[in-house]
Amino acid sequence: MRTRIELTTDQIAALGALVDGRISTNDSVLDLHGRDESAFPPVKPSAVITVHTTQEVSDVLKYCNSHDIPVVAFGAGTSLEGHVLPLFGGISLDLSAMDKILEISPDDLTVRVQAGVKRMALNKKISSDGLFFSVDPGADATIGGMTSTGAAGTTTVRYGSMRENVLKLTAVLADGTIIETGRETRKLSAGYDLTRLIVGSEGTLAIVTEITLRVFGIPEKMAAAVSRFPTLADGVQAAIAVVRSGVAIARCEFLDAQCIKNVNAHDGLNLEEAPTLLFEFHGSPRSVEEDAHVVQEIAAEFGGTNFEWTSEEGARRKLWQARHNAYWAGISAHPGKRAISTDAAVPLSKLAEAVALTEKILSQSAFPFSILGHVADGNFHAFIITDPNKPEELPAVRDLTHHMTDAIIDMGGTCTGEHGIGAGKISSLEKEAGPGSMAVMLSIKKALDPKGILNPGKIFA
Amino acid sequence: MRTRIELTTDQIAALGALVDGRISTNDSVLDLHGRDESAFPPVKPSAVITVHTTQEVSDVLKYCNSHDIPVVAFGAGTSLEGHVLPLFGGISLDLSAMDKILEISPDDLTVRVQAGVKRMALNKKISSDGLFFSVDPGADATIGGMTSTGAAGTTTVRYGSMRENVLKLTAVLADGTIIETGRETRKLSAGYDLTRLIVGSEGTLAIVTEITLRVFGIPEKMAAAVSRFPTLADGVQAAIAVVRSGVAIARCEFLDAQCIKNVNAHDGLNLEEAPTLLFEFHGSPRSVEEDAHVVQEIAAEFGGTNFEWTSEEGARRKLWQARHNAYWAGISAHPGKRAISTDAAVPLSKLAEAVALTEKILSQSAFPFSILGHVADGNFHAFIITDPNKPEELPAVRDLTHHMTDAIIDMGGTCTGEHGIGAGKISSLEKEAGPGSMAVMLSIKKALDPKGILNPGKIFA
Missing domain, CATH: 3.30.465.10 (Uridine Diphospho-n-acetylenolpyruvylglucosamine Reductase; domain 3)
Structure with missing residues (x-):
């Protein structure tokens, strides 16, 4: 069992000398580097080092490796999976000043x-x-x-x-x-x-x-289209049919009725509160128009109604506003709360089933939720609303998400399409990858980082 | 220094028992598994095993690993870089019967x-x-x-x-x-x-x-276009401009005048013997037509003439015939000889320079050659004609290709865009990747294959 590493005064001085004194143990600096956008409880590093060059990163790592000091890189702190949390203390290595x-x-x-x-x-x-x-x-x-x-x-x-x-x-x-x-x-x-x-x-x-x-x-022309569907399953099936048709969609996003409700409330809009597909097309003026027509025809086959499309810039941005604001609208619908996002991806043929299952499991829970996603990639997110003042909710949410994730993995999907494993999905990764692949990953980890100083507690238990 | 491994009678019997007797030491079978489409001299394995299942592959590898027997997988034997040659004897593991x-x-x-x-x-x-x-x-x-x-x-x-x-x-x-x-x-x-x-x-x-x-x-419609250019550099610049324009080309290939000459001779055609760009477009009938028009305009800016395009299937195949037959036409122009192919890839901005340099170096050599490639990817091949009955030519060709490859690497390119390292490009890989990355590759190799039984002599020296 690893224990938390606190730096000694000598170590702080030695590391500071490598980076022109850019090392801090100031409490507010530590605090800022001990959290990200995940729901994990904050964990402060022992010290924060700000680096300016690759050579400085090398010097710091060389020192930390020979002194068994854990190092976690820090950029904007926007991870949704606790990637930047220094679970075992040590250094938070801030690269945000390397911004050239x-x-x-x-x-x-x-x-x-x-x-x-x-x-x-x-x-x-x-x-x-x-x-x-x-x-x-x-x-x-x-x-x-x-x-x-x-x-x-x-x-x-x-x-x-x-x-x-x-x-x-x-x-x-x-x-x-x-x-x-x-x-x-x-x-x-x-x-x-x-x-x-x-x-x-x-x-x-x-x-x-x-x-x-x-x-x-930058494409010569961009166009957007939106269509509403009677049920969530209809919308998902329409998206799959569009992918199969070979139309060169640049974006294809799905929002459930709850997302639209939240956006209407948040932005004072009056959008139809139904499962919604949003598309974007990039190309020549003729090709984006043609693409939009093909998509309209396919959407209609699956009950899509209220189809709108535009290649006018302002109108296009407005059509997409619901998608861009969905996350914040979801949170502001529940003041003081925060959202935990799942990140399942499945083969396209399983997408309707996976989304329906997710909706069913969450409907049976006490937590408010909404579902949206990158349906053309088979990747979707459920935003589950929790109260940060009720930490007892976290284990319940974890049980819920692990229950859903197990089902996703059993249908050939993955626990993460784009957010990564971080600290919270290690058991899901083990189930998904299996012992053989996990052993290969670990052998690579040991070959490259034999002392395990790089971001310990992530990916591997 | 590794030595060649010959299997003992006991080992052959033990391995045969794992695969229902599908092990052979018949000389013609060994011969067939000791060569590929590269110019490397043949090297026979000690035995050939034909496998039918993943479990059999596992059983064979387990045995070979515990007995330090090298194993090289064999499929169709079409490698251009000697990948399938059992340089240190042992087993050629034939997977061609796993064809479901x-x-x-x-x-x-x-x-x-x-x-x-x-x-x-x-x-x-x-x-x-x-x-x-x-x-x-x-x-x-x-x-x-x-x-x-x-x-x-x-x-x-x-x-x-x-x-x-x-x-x-x-x-x-x-x-x-x-x-x-x-x-x-x-x-x-x-x-x-x-x-x-x-x-x-x-x-x-x-x-x-x-x-x-x-x-x-399969796209609804496919169209092809061809354009001829005054110089090789003009054609390359036109291809780069097409990529930059964002036209969704499905294929974009370059052939030098020598390639066209060879194809004319081989197929009794009368194509204009000039540097030539071939394009293919996939999409709707309207979009492929639009794409072809845009490409015609761009080609004209770079001196492209004699532009032809078609979406009619037979005519399309005919336009592309020169590309499909270039390799064999190049060889049949020199009866009894064989071609050695380079595989450089460079950033697009260096492509014209890289192709010109290749042409210059080869023009100064005694070997016939032609140049063609996947120019939109910055990847091109020089086919250098050698006489298999004059093995003394091989070191001269190797010097020539290494000389060109060094220059390609110095301009930020790679020694191989798609053929791989195999047995002949190890020193180029070392130069290109540098000692740090080579050490990482080797540490991964050692972590996964500590005894080095898998395809020894490839990638690493």
Whole structure:
């Protein structure tokens, strides 16, 4: 059993000397680095170090490795699964000051950034080159954090997740070794795919300091469409039929009636409170119009009504407002409460069944909830509302989510499509991956981080 | 220094008992398993075992691991880099009889196959469900082999390589442990991405026995276009501009004038002997027409002339005939000779420079050559013609290709976009990946295959 590591005064001095004194044990700084957007109780690090360079990360890790001090990387603190919590004390390594966009290559459709760059700042900067970075989790996360959790978002169906969009990494191993993985090429078959091994490894194998990303040209035209359905199952079936049709959807999101109710209340809107599918299309003016027509026809086959579509920018943003505000609208419907999000993904053929089962299980519980998701990817979230002042609710929610997750895994799905394992889903991962794969993961972990200093307590029990 | 392992009579008997006697030391069988489509001199295994089930693979590996017997998997023998050569003797494990298509799921757009299924047989089978499997290396390789080399092809620009299209694997570790990696979901963020670690690991980490693949709906319409350019550089620049424009090209291939000459001679055609770009578009009738128009305009900006396009099936196939026959036409232009293919990939902004450099270096050599490639991915091949009866040519070709590869790596490229490392590119990989990443790869290799029985002599020196 691991115990919590507190740094000694000597260790603090020695580490401070490596980073021009940028080490803090100030209580409010520790507090800020001891929480994220998950429902896990806060855990303070013993000290917070702010790094400015890859070399500093290397120096700090080398010291921590030889002194058995745990290190957890910190970016924007937007994890939903407790990734940044220093469960065993030690160092919270803050990379948010490494926020430089190092290179923009319009001809290559790539950008190279430091790990602390946030996705919205990146998009703002590269838009003047006619480019955009596609991966859009709800939060304004850092690229380093998104890399480490293997983040995805609403455009994954068209442009891929971090796994498809990270081409090259600079990362620091537990012992301080700096490595580069991958190449800035679109195709690569040279040795083991270390890039994709580190993407999604949640800071347990290495700390990522620089990332080369694929970006895309901003499409000539974007259009949006919305359709309402009699039942949740009808909407899900329509989404699957759209995917099968091969229409090049850029986004396809589902909201249940409760989500729409919340948004109406939150934003003073008057949207039809029915299961709703939202689409976005990217392309030429003709192609987005054609895509919208095909989707309208398919939606109608599944009882879709009240179909609206537009390629006018303001109207398009308005159609999507319900989706963008769903999370906050869900929370503000329950003042003082917070939402815990599930993250199931299933094969498309099981999606209707999985969503129906989720709705049934949650309807039988006492917790308010809503369901939405990236249906074209088979990935959906249930937002379960809990009271942070009633910590006794957490075990009940955990039982509920584990009950649902077990059923999802049994139908061939996964406990996490995009949020990662973190601290709360380890038993689900064990069930899902099985003992053979878990042993392989652990043997890789031990090969790369034999002392286990990198983000202990995550992914592995 | 490893030495060659010959099996003892007892070992042959013991292994034969594990597989109903399907072990052979017949010289012609050994010979057949000691060569592939590379130019490496043949190396016979000590014995060939034909397996029918994952359990048999497990039983054989368990035995071989405890007796230090090397094992190299064998499928169709179409590797271009000597992957299947048993450099240190031991067993060639033939999986070609594991050729069952286990499951076709049109609703999930997935198929599950045994490793020995060949890609053309798969496509023939699933076409009746309106589906196709997109990855198309030149050869009719097995899905297991394509998985192990991380294969790609002409449609990678649109549909991805094996890395993007393998969702789930069953694989057997060196000690016989059977593992399953990944899930049959479109998104997954659950623990380390073992699937993508094994894809492209060239049989050095595990032997793949079952694969779940993403497949796609056959597009409503396909159209083709061709354009000729004054110089090779013009054609390459036009291809890059098309990629940047965001037109959804399904294929974009480049052929130099020599390729066209060879095809004219081989097929009795009368194509204009100029640098040529070929395109394919997939979508609705309107969208493919629109795409072709946009491409025509862009091609014209770069001096593209003699533009032809068609969506009529027969004419489309005829336009692409030059590409499909380029390899064989190149060889038949030099009776009795064989072609060695390079596999460089560079960032798009370096592509014109990289192709020009390749052409310059090869023009100064005595070897006939032609250049073609998947330009939209920055990946291209030089076919260098050698005489198999003059083995002294091989070191000269190796010097030439290593000279070119060094330059490619220096400009940020890779020694292999899709063929893999195999036996001949190890020094290039070391230069490209650097000592840090090589050490990580080796530590993973040692963690998963501590005795080094899986495909020794590949990837690592």
